[in-house]
Amino acid sequence: DRRMISTLVRWQIAIDQGFDGLKEEKGSCPTIAGIICDELTKFYPDNDYRSPVEEMFKGLKEFWGKGIFSLRAVRFRLKIDMEHKPSLRTLTIPLPISFQNFGRIIAASYGWHGKTPHFFEVRDKKTDDTIIISQDPFEEENIYFENRIKLTDYNFKQYSIRYVRGEEMFTIVNIEYLGTMDGFSMNHPLYEFGEGEAPPDGMSPDFYHELESGKLTDLRKELPRETCDWLEMQIRTSSFVYNPRYINATLERILQRFPDMYYRE
Known part of the structure; x- marks a missing residue:
């Protein structure tokens, strides 16, 4: 249990x-x-x-002598639009899951390693209305899939996820596909598929071409050295997404380090 x-x-x-x-x-x-x-x-x-x-x-x-879990799970296909080709990820996540941990899971699947916690929110792509308020990882109040918010309440294909580090430093992750499945036998998220470079944690869309080229030559003329060093570190770590074993090992640790409390609401 x-x-x-x-x-x-x-x-x-x-x-x-x-x-x-x-x-x-x-x-x-x-x-x-x-x-x-x-x-x-x-x-x-x-x-x-x-x-x-x-x-x-x-x-x-x-x-x-048998498997422990037969859980309901939610399956996402995520896309970040880049200049030349999209960055795609497919994940299966056991339910219920808090939106705080959902944010951590998505960040790990893209190989992001930021020091500052993200504010995490879900927005309507058509109206830009905020559907789920920003979730600070340190907030006591938490929101869960299939607890206070039901998956059937929304057409999630219409919504986007936004990680905010500052006014101009954010990344939008679009939900391309949402489905549910019964009988999921794992107690941790599963990284199934990844394709395309992942934008560094908190990188502005204006810098995506630098990521795809793999170098920051032009940016070094415009940005402080510390900022460029940080961006280069993010570019290196984002390459880990091509190792599914590494990503899945990271995903297994998330729910162990940050177990959802499942308080009754």
Whole structure:
């Protein structure tokens, strides 16, 4: 059960950070949960750190001799318009998922590695109206697919996702396709397909041609050195998207590092 496991992970994070579980606003941290989580997150003799989620799933699967999950999932085809050809990604994400983690998942699938959290919003492409308000990754309030917002409420092909770093620094990711599926057996997102260079994290559309050419010769005459160095670093990291194993390993860690809390609404 994803809710049970995310709760155990959250309790373990609280214990590791030295919080008094009995006084925490979000609920208590029973001693038995702490013992279980300590066992699941310990260092093994070969110094191979194993995440609590990974180890728990492995143990349960071996105990029952079958897959643990049969979840409903949502499948996206994402497109960023570039000068010469679009940058495409296909993802399958288990539900429910918060829009905060949805933003992290999309950023990881494009190989973005920014230091500043994004503000994440969904806009109507025809009217430019904001459908889902900006989601700060550090906000307590969260919005979920298929919780307070139902997938069937909207035609998501009409909407775009926007990551905002500043007035002129943003990237629009268009949703080309949306579908749902039952019986998804993974507890983490799956990166299925990628094609085309990904724009660096927060790069203005005016700079896309620099990315496609792979060099910043002209920009070095216009921008501060620190900015150009940052853009070059983003260009290098965006090349990781062509390694599905790397991207999927990153996606597996997102829900382990930032487990959705599933508070009742």
